[in-house]
Amino acid sequence: MATFTEIQNKWQQKWADEHIFRVTEDPKKPKYYCLEMFPYPSGKLHMGHVRNYSLGDAFARYKRMMGFNVLYPMGYDAFGLPAENAAIKQGGNPEDITRKNIAGIKAQQKQLGLSYDWSREIATCNTDYYKWNQWIFLQFYKKGLVYRKKALVNWDPVDQTVLANEQVIDGKGWRSGALVEQREIEQWFFKITDYAQELLDELQQLPHWPGRVKIMQENWIGRSEGCNVSWKVEEKHVILDTFTTTVDTIYGVTFVVISPEHPKLSTLITKEQEENIKKYIESARKKSEIERMGTDKEKTGIFTGTYLLHPFTGKKIPLWVADYVLMNYGTGVVMGVPAHDQRDMDFAKKYELPILQSIESQEGESFVYDNVDKYNVKGRIINSGEFNGIPIIEGRKHIVESLKKKGLAEWKIQYKLRDWLISRQRYWGTPIPMIYCKNCNLVPVPEQELPVMLPKDAIFTGAGNPLETSEKFTHCTCPQCGGKARRETDTMDTFVDSSWYFLRYCSPQSEAVFDKQAVKYWMPVDQYIGGIEHACLHLIYARFFTKALRDLGLTDVDEPFTNLLCQGMVIKDGAKMSKSIGNVVDPGEIMEKFGADTARLFMLFAALPEKELDWSDQGVEGTFRFLKRVERLVDADFSLDPYTDDNLQNRDKHIIGKMHATLKRVTDLIEHIKFSLAIGAIMELVNDLYKYKEGPYKKSVYGETLKTTVLMLAPFAPHLCEELWERMGNEGFISLASWPVYDEQKIDKKAQACEELVQQTFADIASVLELAKITHPNEILLFVAKPWKHYFFARMQELLQTVKDPKEIMKALMADPTLKQHGQDVVKWVPRIMKDTSKLPKHVLDDAIEYATLMDGKQALEEKFGCAVQIMKESESTEQKAQIAIPGKAAILVK
RNA sequence: GCGAGGGUAGCGAAGCCUGGUCAAACGUGCAGGACUUAAGAUCCUGUCCCUUAGUGGGUACGGGGGUUCAAAUCCCCUCCCUCGCACCA
Numbered sequence: 001m002a003t004f005t006e007i008q009n010k011w012q013q014k015w016a017d018e019h020i021f022r023v024t025e026d027p028k029k030p031k032y033y034c035l036e037m038f039p040y041p042s043g044k045l046h047m048g049h050v051r052n053y054s055l056g057d058a059f060a061r062y063k064r065m066m067g068f069n070v071l072y073p074m075g076y077d078a079f080g081l082p083a084e085n086a087a088i089k090q091g092g093n094p095e096d097i098t099r100k101n102i103a104g105i106k107a108q109q110k111q112l113g114l115s116y117d118w119s120r121e122i123a124t125c126n127t128d129y130y131k132w133n134q135w136i137f138l139q140f141y142k143k144g145l146v147y148r149k150k151a152l153v154n155w156d157p158v159d160q161t162v163l164a165n166e167q168v169i170d171g172k173g174w175r176s177g178a179l180v181e182q183r184e185i186e187q188w189f190f191k192i193t194d195y196a197q198e199l200l201d202e203l204q205q206l207p208h209w210p211g212r213v214k215i216m217q218e219n220w221i222g223r224s225e226g227c228n229v230s231w232k233v234e235e236k237h238v239i240l241d242t243f244t245t246t247v248d249t250i251y252g253v254t255f256v257v258i259s260p261e262h263p264k265l266s267t268l269i270t271k272e273q274e275e276n277i278k279k280y281i282e283s284a285r286k287k288s289e290i291e292r293m294g295t296d297k298e299k300t301g302i303f304t305g306t307y308l309l310h311p312f313t314g315k316k317i318p319l320w321v322a323d324y325v326l327m328n329y330g331t332g333v334v335m336g337v338p339a340h341d342q343r344d345m346d347f348a349k350k351y352e353l354p355i356l357q358s359i360e361s362q363e364g365e366s367f368v369y370d371n372v373d374k375y376n377v378k379g380r381i382i383n384s385g386e387f388n389g390i391p392i393i394e395g396r397k398h399i400v401e402s403l404k405k406k407g408l409a410e411w412k413i414q415y416k417l418r419d420w421l422i423s424r425q426r427y428w429g430t431p432i433p434m435i436y437c438k439n440c441n442l443v444p445v446p447e448q449e450l451p452v453m454l455p456k457d458a459i460f461t462g463a464g465n466p467l468e469t470s471e472k473f474t475h476c477t478c479p480q481c482g483g484k485a486r487r488e489t490d491t492m493d494t495f496v497d498s499s500w501y502f503l504r505y506c507s508p509q510s511e512a513v514f515d516k517q518a519v520k521y522w523m524p525v526d527q528y529i530g531g532i533e534h535a536c537l538h539l540i541y542a543r544f545f546t547k548a549l550r551d552l553g554l555t556d557v558d559e560p561f562t563n564l565l566c567q568g569m570v571i572k573d574g575a576k577m578s579k580s581i582g583n584v585v586d587p588g589e590i591m592e593k594f595g596a597d598t599a600r601l602f603m604l605f606a607a608l609p610e611k612e613l614d615w616s617d618q619g620v621e622g623t624f625r626f627l628k629r630v631e632r633l634v635d636a637d638f639s640l641d642p643y644t645d646d647n648l649q650n651r652d653k654h655i656i657g658k659m660h661a662t663l664k665r666v667t668d669l670i671e672h673i674k675f676s677l678a679i680g681a682i683m684e685l686v687n688d689l690y691k692y693k694e695g696p697y698k699k700s701v702y703g704e705t706l707k708t709t710v711l712m713l714a715p716f717a718p719h720l721c722e723e724l725w726e727r728m729g730n731e732g733f734i735s736l737a738s739w740p741v742y743d744e745q746k747i748d749k750k751a752q753a754c755e756e757l758v759q760q761t762f763a764d765i766a767s768v769l770e771l772a773k774i775t776h777p778n779e780i781l782l783f784v785a786k787p788w789k790h791y792f793f794a795r796m797q798e799l800l801q802t803v804k805d806p807k808e809i810m811k812a813l814m815a816d817p818t819l820k821q822h823g824q825d826v827v828k829w830v831p832r833i834m835k836d837t838s839k840l841p842k843h844v845l846d847d848a849i850e851y852a853t854l855m856d857g858k859q860a861l862e863e864k865f866g867c868a869v870q871i872m873k874e875s876e877s878t879e880q881k882a883q884i885a886i887p888g889k890a891a892i893l894v895k
Numbered sequence: 896g897c898g899a900g901g902g903u904a905g906c907g908a909a910g911c912c913u914g915g916u917c918a919a920a921c922g923u924g925c926a927g928g929a930c931u932u933a934a935g936a937u938c939c940u941g942u943c944c945c946u947u948a949g950u951g952g953g954u955a956c957g958g959g960g961g962u963u964c965a966a967a968u969c970c971c972c973u974c975c976c977u978c979g980c981a982c983c984a
Contacts, residue, residue, distance in 0.1 A: 170981095212899050212979075219898075219980060226984085244984060257984090299982075329983045336984095342896095343982055369984095371897085416983055535979080605922075607908065610900095612977090614907055618923050625937095626922085632937085677909065680921035687921095690938080 002723065004595035011722045012113050020733055021115045023071055025521040032068035033522050034060040035502055035561075037530030037538070038075045041101040041123075042082065045108045047570040047577060047603075047615070048531065050587045054600040055567060055609050055675070056529045057114045061715035062670050064115070065739040071522050072115060073505040075122035076102050079130075079494045081159050081175055084428040088462040094428040095454075098125055108588060112596045113719055115735065120508045124497035129504065130430040131451035132513045133496055136545075137433060138444050139552050145191045148442070152261065152327070153421060155183040160464070161424045162187060164493060167537070182261075182285070188432060188490060189419040192544045196221055196415045199543055208563040210610070216535040222416025225375065227400050228331065230408045231256060231308040234316060238267060240308060243330035243414055245374050246340070248395045251384035252358030254348065255336040256308050257301065257320045260284040261327035268319060270305030277302055277321060284323040299324045299347045311408050312385060322347065330414055342370050358383050359392055420541065422493045427458050427466035429491030437478035437485040446479050452487070465489050498538050499545035502528075502560060519555050528561040529609075535566070565609055565673060572615040585615055597717035598624045604675040604716055626683060627720055630713065633689055633706055634724045652701045655692045656746055658685060659705045663742040666712050675716065682712050703728070708740045 002010075015021065025031075036056040039049055060072040083094040083101070102123060109116075122129055140146045154163040158178035162185065167174040192199075200221045203214045226245035233240060242256065258265055260281045269277050280302045301322030308317045324343060325334050338348030338355040345368065348355055357366045361379040369377075381387045381395040390398060403409030423432065431452045433445035445452055455470035467473055467489040478485040506522040507515035530538075539561075546560040569576055572583040590599045602623040607613040662685040669678035689705055707728060714721035714734045725734035 215898065216979065222983065224983070242984080246984080324982045324984095326983065331984095334984045341984070343984075346982095414983080532979085605908095611908085616907065616923070619907070622922055629937095674909095677921080680909075683921055694939090 004597065004720070007723045008111075008113060008596055008719045011719045012110065014722075015113075015115070015733070015735065016118075018733075019119075020736060021072065021117050022119055023069055023117055025518060026069050027521070029067070029069035031071065031522055032060075032063045032527075033071045033502075033525045034063065034527045035073070035505075035525045035529070037528070037534065038077050038498070038501060039105060040080055040082070041076045041078055041098060041105050043101040043104040045105060045112075045587045047585060047587055048567075049105075050112065050599060051567055051570055051603045051613060052529055052531070053109065053112060053114050054603045055565070055673070056527075057112075057600070057718075058604060058675060058715040059527060059529075059670075059673060061115055061718060061735060062739070064735065065711075065715070065737060067738065071120075071505065072117060073120040073122075073508075074109065074114070074116040074118070075120075075501060075505065076105070076124065077494065077498050077501075078102065078123040078125035079429045079491075079497055081161075081426060081428070084426055084460065084466075085159075087428075087460045091460075093456075093458075093460065095125065098123075098428075108591075111591055112600065115718070120505050122501060122504055122508050124430075124494070124501065125428075127451045127453055129501075130497070132500075132504070133430040133492060134433040134445070134450050134452060135447060135513055136500065136549070137430075137492070137496075138447060138450075140190065140548065141444055143548075143552065145194065145548060146188065147191065147419075148186060148188050150184060150186045151189075151421070152182050152184050153187055154180045155185075156180055159426070160462075161426050162421060164421045164495070165418055187421050188423040189421055190544075192420045192541075193415060193417055195544050195547050196223070196417045197413075198547060199417075199540065202543075202559055206559060206562075206564070209561075210532075210564060210566050213532070213535045213539065213564065213566060217540055220417060220536045220540065224414045224416075226412055226414060227396075227403075227409050228412045229311065229335065229403060231311065231317070231333075231335075233268065233319075234307040234309055236268075236306075238264065240264065240268075240319075240333050241331040242333045242335045243412060244335055246337070246369055246396075247399050247409070248381055248392045249337040249340045249358050249369075250310075250335070250399060251312065251381075251387070252337040252339045252356045253310065253317060253335045254338060254354045254356055255318050255320055255344075257322045257325045257334045257336050257344075257347070258304070259325040259327040259332040260321055260323050262332045265304075265321065268304055268306045273303065273305040277304060280321060299343065299350060301347060301351065303351075311403055311406065318353070320347075320351075328418065329416065339366060340369050342368050356383065420493075420544075422496055423490035424493055425465040425489075426491055427454065427460070429494055430496065431467070431473075432488045432490050432492060434488040435476060435478060435485045436488065437481060437483060439483055440478055440480040443478055443480050443485070449479070467491070495538060495541050499541045500549065502542070503546075503549070503555070513554065516554065519557070523555065523557045524559060525561045527563045527565065529565045529567060532566040539564075567609050568607065568612040570603075570613045570615060574614075577615070583615075590620065594620060594624045595719070597627060597720045601627065601679065601717050605679045606676065608676055609673055626686070627717055629690075630686055630709070631720065631724065633686065633693070634710070634727055636693065651692060651695060652698055653746075655688060655705055656701060658688050659708055660742045660744070660746045663708055663712065663740055664744075667739070667742070670715070678712075679716060682709060685709055710734070711737060711740050 034056055036052050056072070060070050064070045078098050083098045086092075086097050087094045124130060124133075137146060154165065154168045154173075155161075156163050156173035156176055156178055158176035159173060162183075163173055163180060168180050171180055172178060173180055200218060200223055203209075203217060206214065224245050226243055227247050228241045228243050229247060229250065231240045231242060232238075240256070240258070244250075258268070265277075265281075280300075284300075299322060301320045301324075304319045304321055306319045308319055309315070310317050320336070324347070325332065336344040336347065336353070337358070338344040338353060339357045340359060345355065347353070358381065359366075359379055360382050361367050367379070375393075377392050379392050381390050381392060384395075386402075387395050387398055400409050400411060431454060433450060433452045435443045435445060437443050455467070455473040457470050457472060458466040459469040460466050461469075474487050474489060476485050476487050477483065502525050503514045503519055503523065504510075507518035510518070542560050546555070546557055549555055550557060571577065572585060573581075575581050575583060577584045587599060598620060602620045603613065605623055606616070606619055662681050665681050666678045669675070669681065685705070686709060689702070689709065692705075693702065707730075710721050710724050710728070711734065714725075714737070718735060721734050725737070730737075
C-alpha cells in the first residue's frame with residue numbers, strides 16, 4: 001500500500017509533467033480568477049499561509065471541475081526590509097537572501113500540491129517586474145498623481161525610513177514596532193486623495209466584501225462635510241482658517257485653538273508669552289507620539305496672547321495653542337465651542353474659559369455633538385443674533401452663505417485619508433526613476449531607459465540608505481541637458497509592488513506593463529483571499545491603482561476584487577501562534593507526519609474560513625483517520641457477496657437518495673465557501689456508506705456513491721483523490737474531471753423511507769409469525785411510535801372536508817380525548833396547515849406522507865396475511881405487552 | 896469613547912438571516928461492545944438528567960424580560976470576551 005508521501009509525490013509529479021493547471025485565455029469558456037494575497041518570502045510557510053492557500057486551492061479546484069477556465073497564480077512580494085536587515089546583520093546581499101527564501105517557500109507550496117499555474121510566477125524584485133513600477137510611476141507623474149514635497153513624516157528610527165500613515169500602528173512602525181518620530185523631509189507622494197470620493201462611493205458596489213472591511217475603509221477615508229471659516233487676527237494682517245462640520249455653533253465660540261506644529265504659530269505669539277509657548281511646543285513634541293496615543297487624554301494648552309475677531313459679533317476671541325489639535329487634519333486650527341463639544345468643554349473647564357450655549361435640541365435642551373448624527377440633527381439655533389430660531393441644518397447654510405458674502409467662508413469636504421507617501425530611504429525596493437539636475441531641476445528618467453536597476457555594489461552597514469554608497473548608481477547624466485546629475489536614491493514603498501500584481505498575472509511575460517486583452521479577459525479577480533490586516537493598506541492601495549490605471553486608459557476595470565474573503569487567524573491554546581508563547585506548529589512537520597492532504601483538509605474542516613481556527617492535534621489525527629476511512633471504502637473487496645439483483649431495494653434507494661442530497665448540499669456549501677460544513681456532509685455520507693456496506697449491497701450502487709464521494713472530496717484532498725480515482729479504474733485526472741450533477745428526483749428520501757418501512761414490516765411480521773409458529777393470525781397489531789400523529793392527520797383530513805375556520809377545527813381537535821394529551825403539538829400545526837400547505841415544515845408533510853403510507857401498508861398487510869390489521873396507539877401497560885404473545889395475533893412495532 | 900464580531904453539550908464547531916423537522920450536524924474526547932494471545936489500529940453502540948424492550952418525561956443554547964400557539968433562532972435590557980479606530984474639529 002502506497003504511503004501518503006508516495007501518493008503525494010506521484011501526483012505532484014504527474015500534474016507538473018502534464019502542465020494540467022496551465023491556462024490561456026479561452027473566450028469559449030467562462031473564466032474564473034482565484035487569487036490569494038501573495039506572500040512576503042520569509043523562507044518558510046506558517047499556518048496562516050497554509051490556511052490561505054488551502055482555501056484558495058480548494059475553491060480553484062472546485063471551479064475548475066465546474067468547467068471554468070481558472071486563473072490561479074502565485075508569486076512573491078519580494079522587496080522589503082527584512083531581507084535588507086538580514087543582509088546588514090549576516091552579510092550578503094538582499095537579493096541572494098530573497099532568492100533563497102523564495103526557493104524555500106516555493107518548495108513548501110509545491111509540497112502542499114497547490115494547483116497554481118506556475119508558468120505565471122512573478123517576483124516583484126525581478127527587473128521585468130519593477131521596471132513596470134517605474135513605468136507606472138512615470139505615467140502617474142505625467143498625470144499629476146505624483147508630487148514631491150517637504151512634509152512632516154513618520155520616521156521609523158529602527159528601520160531608518162519613512163512610513164506611510166497606514167503603516168503606523170499605535171504610533172509605532174508596523175514592522176519594527178519602534179516609536180515613530182516626526183521629521184520634516186522632502187518626500188514623494190501619490191495623490192490618492194484625488195480618488196478619496198470614488199474610493200468611498202464604490203465601496204457600495206462591492207456587495208461581496210465583508211462588511212467590516214468596508215466599514216474600516218470608510219472610516220479610514222473619513223469623509224466630513226463642513227466649511228472653512230476665516231478668522232481675522234486682531235491688529236495683524238493674518239488670517240487663520242478653521243474647519244468645522246458644525247458651523248451652527250459659531251456663536252458659541254469662546255476660544256480658538258491652534259496646533260503646536262502650525263507654521264503660522266510663530267508669528268502669532270506675543271512677546272510676553274514667547275518663552276512659555278516655546279517650552280510648551282517643545283514638551284508637546286517630545287511627548288507627542290507616546291502620550292498623545294495614551295488612553296488618558298488630559299488636555300493641555302497655553303494662551304498665545306493673541307486675539308481673533310469673531311466674524312459676526314466682532315468680539316475678541318483668545319487664541320490658544322494645544323496639542324489636542326492635529327496639524328495634519330483640517331487646517332490645524334479649530335474653533336472652540338465648549339458648550340457643544342466634549343473636548344472643547346474639557347479644555348474650557350480646565351482653563352476656565354467661558355461656555356456659551358448656541359444651539360438647543362428639539363426639547364429645548366443644550367447638547368454636545370458626541371453621539372449625535374451631525375448631518376441629521378434636529379433642533380434650533382439660539383443666542384445667535386440674526387440666526388436665532390432657525391433649525392440647525394438650515395442654519396448652517398444661512399451662516400455659511402452670510403460669511404461667504406464677506407469672503408470669510410467656503411463649503412469644504414474634508415477627508416482623513418492623506419496622500420500616500422511612497423519614498424523609502426532603503427535599498428531593497430524599486431528605485432524611483434527621477435534625476436536631479438542642477439540646470440534642469442527635477443527630470444524624470446525617459447521611459448526607454450527603464451529599468452533603473454538596483455546597483456550590485458551597494459554597501460549594507462545599517463547606517464543610512466545603502467543606495468547612496470553606490471557611485472555608479474548615484475552619478476548620472478541629465479537626460480535633458482546632458483550635464484552631470486544625481487539619481488534619486490529613494491526607493492518605493494513595497495505596497496506599490498502589490499498594488500497591481502494581479503494585473504501582471506494576466507500576462508506575466510508581456511512586453512508592456514500588461515497585455516490589455518489578457519486583462520480584459522481575466523479581470524476582475526473573482527475571488528480574493530487573504531488576511532484582514534490589509535483592510536486599510538493593500539486593499540485600499542490596490543483599489544486606487546486600479547482606478548488610476550483605468551484613468552490612464554490602460555484597463556476598463558473599476559474595482560479589482562469582486563469577492564473578498566478575509567480568513568481568520570490560526571490560534572492554539574487560545575492565543576495566536578507566536579514564538580514567544582511557544583505554541584507555533586510548523587506546517588512542514590505536519591506535512592511530514594500526516595501529509596499535505598491531511599494538513600489542508602484539517603485547515604478547512606476545523607472552522608469556517610472567516611472565523612478563528614483553533615489548532616488541535618487531535619483534530620488533525622481525526623482528519624487523517626477520515627481520509628484513511630475513505631481509502632478503505634475504495635479498497636474494499638467488491639467481490640464479497642454484493643447483490644447482483646438489478647432491482648433496487650430500499651436500502652439501495654436510500655443510499656442513492658442520500659448521495660444526491662449530499663451532493664446538492666455540498667455543492668451549495670462550496671459555492672458559498674463553507675468548506676467545513678461541506679466536509680462534514682461528506683463525512684456523513686461516508687458513515688452511511690459504511691453502514692450500507694454492512695448489509696447486502698450492490699456493487700453498482702456502492703461504486704456510484706463512492707465515486708461521487710471521492711469527486712466531492714477532490715478539491716480538499718487532491719492527492720489521495722487522484723490516487724483513489726485511479727484505483728477505481730477511472731481514466732485521466734480527477735483534478736480535471738467534471739463536478740458531478742445531482743438528481744433532484746432521487747433526493748426524496750422520505751417516500752423511500754416509508755416504502756422501506758412497509759417492506760420491513762412485511763419481513764418482520766413474517767419472521768414473527770414463523771418464530772411464534774403462528775400459521776393463521778386473526779389480527780395483527782401495528783404499534784407505531786407516535787400513533788397520535790397519524791390519528792391527528794386522519795381527523796384533520798376529515799374535518800377539512802366540512803369545516804373551514806381554523807379555530808373551529810382547533811376546537812374540534814382539542815375536544816378529542818386522544819389529541820387533548822398532545823394539545824401543544826396540535827395547536828402548533830393546525831394554523832400552519834390552514835395557512836399554506838406548501839409552506840408547511842417538511843416534517844409535518846413527512847408525517848402526512850407517512851400516514852398515507854401506513855394506511856397503504858395496512859391494506860397491503862391485510863391482503864397479504866389475510867387477516868385484520870389494527871394500528872395500535874400505544875402500549876401503555878405490560879398487560880398489553882403480554883397480548884403481543886397471544887397466539888392468533890401478531891404484533892409488530894414500527895418506528 | 897466609537898465601530899464590528901462573538902458567548903451553543905467535556906472540548907472545537909454548525910444551527911440564528913428565512914421561528915416549528917433541535918437534546919441540536921460534523922469532528923474530537925469519554926464509556927461500553929466486537930475483533931485480537933495482548934496492545935494498537937479498525938468496526939459498531941452510547942454519550943444533558945430521570946426512566947424504557949420499544950417509549951416517555953424533565954431541564955437546557957451567557958443572564959433577565961418581551962412577542963408568539965411555538966424561541967438557540969425575532970425584539971428590548973444586562974453581563975462577559977475578541978478585534979478594529981481612537982482627541983479627525
